[in-house]
Amino acid sequence: MSRALIIGAGGVASVVVAKCCQNSEVFSEIMIASRTKAKCDALKEKWQDKTKTVISTASVNADNVPELVALIKEYKPDIVMNIALPYQDLHIMDACLECKVDYLDTANYEPEDTAKFEYSWQWAYRERFEKAGITAILGCGFDPGVTGVFSAYAQKHEFDEINYIDILDCNGGDHGYPFATNFNPEINIREVSAKGSYIEDGKWVETEPMEIKRVYNFKGVGEKDMYLLHHEELESLALNIKGIKRIRFFMTFGQSYLTHLKCLENVGMTSIEPIMFEGKEIVPLQFLKAVLPDPASLGPRTVGKTNIGCIFRGKKDGKDKNYYLYNICDHQECYKEVGSQAISYTTGVPAMIGAMMVLKGEWKKPGVFNVEEMNPDPFMDALNKWGLPWEDDRNPVLVD
Ligand code: NDP
Secondary structure, eight states: OEEEEEEOOSHHHHHHHHHHHHTTTTEEEEEEEESSHHHHHHHHHHHGGGOSSEEEEEEOOTTOHHHHHHHHHHHOOSEEEEOSOGGGHHHHHHHHHHHTOEEEESSOOOOTTSOOOOSHHHHTTHHHHHHHTOEEEEOOBTTTBHHHHHHHHHHHHTOSEEEEEEEEEEEOOBOSOSSOOSSOHHHHHHHHTSOEEEEETTEEEEEOTTOOEEEEEETTTEEEEEEEOOOTHHHHHHHHSTTOSEEEEEEEOOHHHHHHHHHHHHTTTTOOSOEEETTEEEOHHHHHHHHSOOGGGOGGGOBSEEEEEEEEEEEETTEEEEEEEEEEEEHHHHHHHHSSOHHHHHHHHHHHHHHHHHHTTTTOOSEEEEGGGSOHHHHHHHHHHTTOOEEEESSOOOOO
């Protein structure tokens, strides 16, 4: 019997709300609070007759710490789930500290004016969260999130040491648009237009955007082109998993997406530098977001599957060992169940599970943690129960 405050009412938050409503035993009360209250009210309207969870809504600007503090003090949640954007992470963490409430998010902090993300800003809160006796769980979506839980599980049960991790994120879905992003367009385009990087022998190696390409045959999807990207969990996994020599992240992209992205980049539409337009300052990327399809609207039209997982290479009992853990998720199945496509679903389900882990005491300890620092076992069980069953392969095809 707990009370959760969910901040944000976009694509991912709508899945978090749906899954909390399916899990009323744990989430007996939720509040959906976001910038646009009408979106919170629409979610309440959608679920309130189908659940025992008591839903309330509020308007909040999550960049305004006193406003957040007032809302938290009034609602008195047991956990605050930050399902808004990475720009809000630190403000919401500040408010949680002031109110001594546990915190969870799905993406690491990124300053709005620099397309750069790393954990240092949030790890700097460790001591303050410890002293306050509250828990912060960072990056509890799929990647980051489940990829960290998979890594902790492989380390605990399958390996003495893990030397190589390749995280493969394949979206085999087709929404029928020539160009659209599956989650917040601004965050997505900042991520994919940045330089690529991976960690080798404790050091970051930088590549040009989309410089490294591989082809992989994904179970449930088929053969896809995938490209090496910088991704936030590389930073924490390289520290938290024993024996890492190299860790990389690949994501699949179709040719139409890449051609459109290149064209938009070439004309300056992906820039985050403000420009003057008709006497007003605008950020080209934010304008682009406004004209692109809303990711939350892709659900009914997206068909196909995602396959996201980690290939581990390391040693067990002195012998070399390879092991692949992954989940396959079907866009249309997600839509039938909660009205969202699989990218929102694969992010929202782990966020609900992570909050449940904290609320049930399984992941409750003072400090700021990445998911792989926690016991993976109850989370792995919950993935099977709550809609993201995992599979493994003891003889996977490796990525060169
Ligand atoms: P959306 O853009 O669909 O939703 C974001 C929501 O946050 C909107 O409801 C928006 O309000 C609200 N919001 C934005 N700024 C504020 C603010 N200052 N105060 C209050 N509310 C605010 O994004 P998604 O749902 O696609 O993504 C949500 C998060 O999930 C992002 O951080 C994203 O990076 C992360 N993510 C993580 C993944 C993972 O696997 N770990 C994968 C995919 C996404 P409004 O409606 O008014 O715009």
